[in-house]
Amino acid sequence: MWKLCSKGFDKGNYQRKPSPSVWCPLRFTLDELYNGVEKRIKFTGEHMKLLPDPCAISPNAEPETLVVNIPPGAKNGLRVVYPSRVILDDRKVPGDVIVDVIEEPHAEFHRQGKDLWAIRKIPLTEYVTKEALTIETLDKRLLTIPKTEPGCVMEIPNEGMPCWHGFGKTGSLFVSFEVIYPKNLSLTREEKDELKKLLAKEENDV
Known part of the structure; x- marks a missing residue:
């Protein structure tokens, strides 16, 4: 046993x-x-x-x-x-x-997978007077972007999030612009007339 x-x-x-x-x-x-x-x-x-x-x-x-x-x-x-x-x-x-x-949430950028989305808020004077606009990336570079109509989305390849595991491509950055209009704008009669002429000229050139 x-x-x-x-x-x-x-x-x-x-x-x-x-x-x-x-x-x-x-x-x-x-x-x-x-x-x-x-x-x-x-x-x-x-x-x-x-x-x-x-x-x-x-x-x-x-x-x-x-x-x-x-x-x-x-x-x-x-x-x-x-x-x-x-x-x-x-x-x-x-x-x-x-x-x-x-x-943590970011004030300007929103992440979707490998892609970044951003709404760039700009003053009306900047939008009207500049031929191109800029946006600061998350690594503090300034990207120059052709001016588009407010609300239109532009894709910038290879400016999204890096691939953390080392395999695959960098995502894209999608940018749209939102124009900030001045509040309580006070203009003289002469300034209003001049502004009307400028806007009318701009509309005729379109």
């Missing part, structure tokens, strides 16, 4: 519960997601310990800080997992650190 022998088994192995995962939602501006960004999460407290990165070339100067690198073009909802990096409550088996990317 066979007997089950427990000799040689470490009963402690069955009691080693892994540390639970630590969830870290991080908010990013659209500018940061467009250009890529590095952020740091500091782990403090007597019940939490961050383990060093085993793949790091050089030791971390801040042992309690996790360096999070977000590539250009990272999308909203992207989840980055740092496996076996944190120990909670003196447990022997480390748990994962999970970083979720949360995209």
Whole structure:
């Protein structure tokens, strides 16, 4: 008759519960997601310990800080997992650190997949007097755009979001213009007559 022998088994192995995962939602501006960004999460407290990165070339100067690198073009909802990096409550088996990317709304640009959409608000004087218009991109470049009628949408290829995983093409930028008309405009009779002449000439030239 066979007997089950427990000799040689470490009963402690069955009691080693892994540390639970630590969830870290991080908010990013659209500018940061467009250009890529590095952020740091500091782990403090007597019940939490961050383990060093085993793949790091050089030791971390801040042992309690996790360096999070977000590539250009990272999308909203992207989840980055740092496996076996944190120990909670003196447990022997480390748990994962999970970083979720949360995209904050932008004042001018709206993201749809790889494409960017923007409504450029411009004063009436700028729209009337300039042959071309400009828009500042998320990496602070100025793009010169031919003037179109208000409300018309123009597509600019390769000026959308980069492809964060390195495969595929950059998206497009779609731009439309909204003219801001002056409020409470006060003109003299002579100025009104001159304005009528200018507008009539412009209409005849169309």
